[in-house]
Amino acid sequence: MAKTVPDGAGAYSRGALSKRTGCNIETIRYYESIGLMPEPPRTESGHRVYADDHVRRLTFIRRCRELGFGLREIRSLLGLVDGGEASCAEVHALTLDHVADVHRKIVDLRRMERVLSAMAAQCEDDEIPDCPIIDALFEEKPHREL
DSSP states (O other): OEEEEEETSSOHHHHHHHHHOOOOOOHHHHHHHHHHSSOOEEEEEEEBBOHHHHHHHHHHHHHHHHTTTOHHHHHHHHHHTTTOOOHHHHHHHHHHHHHHHHHHHHHHHHHHHHHHHHHHHHHHHHHHOOHHHHHHHHOSSOOTTO
16 A cells, blocks of 8 residues: 655656656556556655656656566566666666567567568559458468568
């Protein structure tokens, strides 16, 4: 159970935290439910009160998500922040693994771009009902470049 704080104490409501960080209210709730965000203290009337530490942590989480880190990876990174058992060397290794994953995705996206461009090049952009792009998408076997 979260501790209570007197009414009027604290810095931000959930809505204000959302506005300050640009993070959706439902996302904040979700992060709290999975333990990425600590549950904030409440006023006597039961309203959540978020502090600057919550803003900082949510900003960290959002930035990690923008960089493509998964929730498990973020939890590991927060282990260092929270004084847990994660070391800087572990964070470094996790980051290098993520870089390798990003590189794999870039390779896949470039391959997809080539395939889609090839499909579009077959299209004459006519008003006729037959479309080579649609036909290619209905093929049972994947395109040879994928």
